[in-house]
Amino acid sequence: SQELEQSPQSLIVQEGKNLTINCTSSKTLYGLYWYKQKYGEGLIFLMMLQKGGEEKSHEKITAKLDEKKQQSSLHITASQPSHAGIYLCGANQISSGSARQLTFGSGTQLTVLP
Amino acid sequence: GAVVSQHPSRVICKSGTSVKIECRSLDFQATTMFWYRQFPKKSLMLMATSNEGSKATYEQGVEKDKFLINHASLTLSTLTVTSAHPEDSSFYICSASGGLDTQYFGPGTRLTVL
Numbered sequence: 001s002q003e004l005e006q007s008p009q010s011l012i013v014q015e016g017k018n019l020t021i022n023c024t025s026s027k028t029l030y031g032l033y034w035y036k037q038k039y040g041e042g043l044i045f046l047m048m049l050q051k052g053g054e055e056k057s058h059e060k061i062t063a064k065l066d067e068k069k070q071q072s073s074l075h076i077t078a079s080q081p082s083h084a085g086i087y088l089c090g091a092n093q094i095s096s097g098s099a100r101q102l103t104f105g106s107g108t109q110l111t112v113l114p
Numbered sequence: 115g116a117v118v119s120q121h122p123s124r125v126i127c128k129s130g131t132s133v134k135i136e137c138r139s140l141d142f143q144a145t146t147m148f149w150y151r152q153f154p155k156k157s158l159m160l161m162a163t164s165n166e167g168s169k170a171t172y173e174q175g176v177e178k179d180k181f182l183i184n185h186a187s188l189t190l191s192t193l194t195v196t197s198a199h200p201e202d203s204s205f206y207i208c209s210a211s212g213g214l215d216t217q218y219f220g221p222g223t224r225l226t227v228l
Contacts, residue, residue, distance in 0.1 A: 040222070042120075043209075045216055045218060048216050101148065103160075104158045107156075109155075
């Protein structure tokens with residue numbers, strides 16, 4: 001099965017600082033999803049990447065998928081306390097079929113100090 | 115759009131009783147729903163995949179007789195934890211997909227079995 005490794009496991013930054021979270025796969029990623037979770041709550045969809053070299057941005061968050069489609073990064077610019085939470089990457093396990101199952105990374109706990 | 119609700123958000127029950135958790139897609143038709151379990155400070159673990167009108171597919175190690183899943187309509191799936199025991203205490207999250215689309219997650223249900 002596909003394994004996803006996230007790094008770092010936890011991150012504490014000062015408000016206003018930039019940060020990057022990485023997600024690395026042992027296999028080719030057919031679809032890479034980034035979610036944010038507050039502890040004890042559901043997951044909020046952030047972005048989905050499919051094509052090698054793809055990059056998407058929403059507000060101050062940018063996600064990239066490398067050309068080989070085995071690594072993705074999530075970059076937050078000028079972090080704010082509202083960015084705090086657990087960031088999870090998830091990937092499709094198979095290349096075709098409907099509503100494909102997701103395998104999740106272990107998550108990155110982000111704390112933003114005011 | 116793409117809102118998924120779960121009910122109840124929290125439930126406390128006695129050991130040996132059964133608990134039903136509902137997952138609803140509020141503004142789209144979910145051909146596939148997924149049920150996950152999450153332990154404290156851990157990532158999501160897929161329990162089962164259910165397609166509307168057919169039997170759920172359970173992941174290895176998940177007891178199908180213990181965790182009954184029903185996906186009777188395109189907007190509702192239920193997870194029933196039968197004869198619950200303290201080790202079943204966990205955070206259960208569902209997600210719903212309209213096909214090849216992104217999975218949208220519910221807010222989760224915290225189950226505590228006394």
